[in-house]
Amino acid sequence: MSGQGAAPVGGPARERGLHARLLASLGPAITAGEYPPGTVLRTEELAARYEVSRTVAREAVRVLESMHLVESRRRVGVTVLPAEEWNVYDPQVITWRLAGADRGRQLRSLTVLRSAVEPVAARLAAELATPEECAALTEHALGMVATSRGQQLENYLVHDTAFHRTVLRASRNEMFARLGDVVAAVLAGRTHHEVMFSDPRQEAVTLHVQVAEAVRERDGARAERAMRTITEDAMAELDVLAP
Amino acid sequence: MSGQGAAPVGGPARERGLHARLLASLGPAITAGEYPPGTVLRTEELAARYEVSRTVAREAVRVLESMHLVESRRRVGVTVLPAEEWNVYDPQVITWRLAGADRGRQLRSLTVLRSAVEPVAARLAAELATPEECAALTEHALGMVATSRGQQLENYLVHDTAFHRTVLRASRNEMFARLGDVVAAVLAGRTHHEVMFSDPRQEAVTLHVQVAEAVRERDGARAERAMRTITEDAMAELDVLAP
């Protein structure tokens, strides 16, 4: 019972709640492949290892099970499932994987998903965006222009993220809107880890302005084309990095 | 208090495990809007109402929380979150919503998502499909041809579903592959509930054959075009139904 020192819960940030901390330790470990598919974890063992009660361990396992990361069976234990079973759309799973080893793979998967979704979202946004959303798009596009030179990557990222979020929300499709966080994660990842040593490419900035214009003018086809070019550029960047 | 008395757990199919049964009762109720956003459920009350222990109620709440359907706060209780917060990609949430009241909305959201994803998946499949997958595509396309006349909707559905699943898997993108279940649910929903009184339209069948051909011939552009037509037809069908 000594101190809180022993528990190997050295997560990045201490979540609140014991079960959340356990989750923040187990989730990344599983998604990182530290426990290969088929590995059996017993709840009692987990409770002992992390110095928590079985109650807490069970709750964490329940959540992992709902993410299809593990399967719990009587007389067997908690079995780690193969990656094909995982709920790869779960924001938490995405976060864990982006923080872990196959970060590259995850980033490329998400970028391909973006390339499918965002052009269609842009077309829908052109048809359905409210005046407020049109204004927000223009504003953020101009913000990108203003911050595209002179090492202002962080400010640029803020506008870029807001821009894409707005497009996805304006598409009036809940499934698209939900991908706002994903896109934000991808953009942040790109800025903070790889590429982007220098200022963003001017063509990319121009394309965002074009999307904003096209949406304002209700030109769905043009909005879609411009956005498609944006996402294709993003894919090209990644392919250079990890072919 | 007494209300409808004992455990109103009479879900559609009895899940195994008390907590799963509770989940199968609470999940659909929340996604159906029976508990409006802001509604507060106390775990103790839930435990009493469903005649389970607090432990079980808490585990169910934990899972609902991981789906962002509810938020649990000390001294407040378990608050139902607004729909914008929900994890709409969680297969369980999708199932619940498809079974519930706003089934139509959900079906249209998913169909729009399909229209974004499947054409891109078809293009990637044309580039990356294995010979076995090419063969499977052809086989299922031919199966659709064979079952497209004479009230064989169930058999047709089997081939249709398998076809789309194969395309998504052949795209070699885990995010796309994971949507196989979603597409299956949409196709099944369409066959079993709405439209489709009579045999499927022959143009649709032909388009599937074209996708299979294009993939076999590694013609990404053609595969994408044909698939885009398929998904646009699917959207048109729905818009007629619920404009």
Added chain:
DNA sequence: TGGACTCTTATTAGTCATACTTAATTGGCG
């Protein structure tokens, strides 16, 4: 002899009741 079938047993998740801790809201008091 061998294989298939049944019965037993050991193991681990699942459930329950209870006691206690902690955080946060609320309302009263200075």
Added chain:
DNA sequence: CGCCAATTAAGTATGACTAATAAGAGTCCA
């Protein structure tokens, strides 16, 4: 108006018990 204490409901811990079920021992029939 702000601070402090009381209250409330979630969070945690523990121990006892239940229930599946995998696996092995034992049995029967071909």
